[in-house]
Structures are given as structure tokens and as C-alpha cells.
Amino acid sequence: MKISLDQFDKAFENRIRLQIMSVLVANESYDFNSLKELLNLTDGNLASHLKALEKEEYIQVEKTFIGRKPNTRYLASEKGRAAFKLHLLALENLIKQQKL
Amino acid sequence: MKISLDQFDKAFENRIRLQIMSVLVANESYDFNSLKELLNLTDGNLASHLKALEKEEYIQVEKTFIGRKPNTRYLASEKGRAAFKLHLLALENLIKQQKL
DNA sequence: CAAAAGTACTTTGTTGTTCAAAGTTAAATA
DNA sequence: TATTTAACTTTGAACAACAAAGTACTTTTG
Numbered sequence: 040m041k042i043s044l045d046q047f048d049k050a051f052e053n054r055i056r057l058q059i060m061s062v063l064v065a066n067e068s069y070d071f072n073s074l075k076e077l078l079n080l081t082d083g084n085l086a087s088h089l090k091a092l093e094k095e096e097y098i099q100v101e102k103t104f105i106g107r108k109p110n111t112r113y114l115a116s117e118k119g120r121a122a123f124k125l126h127l128l129a130l131e132n133l134i135k136q137q138k139l
Numbered sequence: 140m141k142i143s144l145d146q147f148d149k150a151f152e153n154r155i156r157l158q159i160m161s162v163l164v165a166n167e168s169y170d171f172n173s174l175k176e177l178l179n180l181t182d183g184n185l186a187s188h189l190k191a192l193e194k195e196e197y198i199q200v201e202k203t204f205i206g207r208k209p210n211t212r213y214l215a216s217e218k219g220r221a222a223f224k225l226h227l228l229a230l231e232n233l234i235k236q237q238k239l
Numbered sequence: 240c241a242a243a244a245g246t247a248c249t250t251t252g253t254t255g256t257t258c259a260a261a262g263t264t265a266a267a268t269a
Numbered sequence: 270t271a272t273t274t275a276a277c278t279t280t281g282a283a284c285a286a287c288a289a290a291g292t293a294c295t296t297t298t299g
Contacts, residue, residue: 047154047157052152052153052154053256053257054147054152061233061236061237064237065236065237071275071276072274072275072276075276081260082275082276083258083259083261083277083278084257084258084259086277086278087257087258087278088257090278102276107267107268108266108267108274109266109274109275111275111276111277123237127233127237130230130234131234133157133158133227134227134230134231137161137164137165137223137227153286155286171247171248172245172246172247181287181288181289183248183249183288183289183290184287186247186248186249187285188286190248191285202247208245208246208295209245209246209247209294209295211248
């Protein structure tokens with residue numbers, strides 16, 4: 040039985056992007072600073088991973104204000120949710136195989 | 140709730156090593172050429188990923204002969220099995236969270 | 240017996256990824 | 270006016286991934 044490596048999504052191979060996506064799928068929106076604190080990242084590093092997910096159109100950005108402070112929120116797009124689901128399915132299959 | 144990124148094992152972040160480990164845990168031994176064909180890799184690339192897993196002591200090597208042909212077999216070590224199990228558990232937790 | 244092919248690498252060199260740190264812009268607060 | 274905060278972008282260094290070519294040794298084929 041041939042294993043199809045292409046079931047896995049390169050965009051989610053990095054564990055930070057995997058976590059970001061996990062948070063965004065579970066929470067429907069999360070802001071920059073909360074993500075930064077949650078994942079314990081420098082802002083430059085977080086920004087670049089977010090940009091990578093944005094480039095794939097897996098997440099969307101919403102710029103608002105809270106009081107008078109700027110607040111950037113990130114949301115998983117439908118495309119992103121679908122891709123993430125598939126990726127998790129591939130992982131689930133991998134895990135299931137181990138249990139046979 | 141803070142997410143601990145360190146539950147994930149860097150050695151298994153790469154999908155090729157994830158697949159190699161998956162095959163070795165499920166099959167208790169697999170040879171070089173079968174792995175190469177299964178994962179559709181150049182021999183240099185496969186060798187370097189195997190070397191990375193060997194360096195972590197997650198796999199062991201057994202050199203034998205089949206008939207008169209050299210045959211190199213790879214096995215998951217106990218350490219490797221334990222580490223892999225932990226990694227899959229971390230992934231399982233991630234997946235479970237999505238289902239709440 | 241010489242040439243070709245197979246096994247299992249190692250080496251080389253290019254390209255890609257990841258990251259921290261510093262720099263940037265613009266508004267808000269002290 | 271100076272500092273702080275938010276959310277980046279840029280830079281540069283370190284490391285990872287990869288194909289392709291080279292290597293050593295053996296076996297098979299013509």
C-alpha cells in the first residue's frame with residue numbers, strides 16, 4: 040500500500056502554523072497580541088507565520104479599534120477550515136494505523 | 140489556557156520522517172529500498188532523513204544479506220516508539236480540541 | 240572477463256525555512 | 270514633546286531539505 044504524502048498540507052507542517060490554525064478554527068477570531076502571548080512568539084515571527092497562512096488564503100484579517108487602540112483580528116477562512124480538516128484527517132489516519 | 144508547543148517532537152515535524160516512523164512503528168522492520176519506493180524519495184534524501192532519526196536514537200539499523208544482495212533494514216527503537224507515541228498524543232489532543 | 244547494474248550510502252551545492260533583532264509607521268498617552 | 274503600544278517589515282544568520290553526482294563494493298549479464 041502506497042502512502043500518499045500529498046494528503047499533508049505543507050502550510051501546516053510547521054508547528055507554529057499548526058497551532059495558529061488550531062486556535063483560529065476553534066475560536067473563530069483571535070487578535071495579534073493574544074496569539075503572540077499564547078504561542079510565546081516575537082511579533083516579527085508571528086507576523087511572518089500569519090502572512091504565510093494569509094498567502095494561502097487560509098486566514099483573513101480584520102482591522103478594528105478597541106476603544107482607541109488598533110486591534111488586528113485573525114479568522115480562519117472557509118478554505119482554511121477545509122484545508123485544516125483534511126490535514127487533520129490525514130493525521131488521524133496515521134494515528135489510526137498505529138492502533139491496528 | 141497556554142498551549143505547550145514542546146509536546147511536539149521536532150524530529151517528527153517533517154512529514155517524511157513522520158511517515159518513516161509511522162511505517163517502522165507499524166511494521167517492526169522495513170528495508171531501504173522498500174522505504175525509498177514507498178515514499179518515492181531519492182536515495183540520498185531518504186538516507187539523510189534516516190540518519191536524522193538514527194541520530195536521535197529513534198531507529199536502529201540492521202545490515203544483512205538476502206541471498207547475496209546486501210539488505211539494510213531499519214527498526215523503530217523503544218525510545219523511538221515512546222517518542223512517537225507522545226507526538227501522536229499531542230496531535231490527538233489538537234484534533235480532539237477541534238471537535239468540542 | 241569486462242561492462243553494466245544494484246545497494247546503500249556520502250558529498251556538494253543550491254534553494255527554502257525559520258528566527259531574532261532591529262527598524263518602521265502611526266496613533267495614544269504621559 | 271517623549272514614550273509607549275500595536276502591528277508590522279526588513280535584514281541577516283543559521284539551519285533544513287533536496288537533487289544530483291560521486292563512491293565502494295558486489296553481482297549479474299553479455
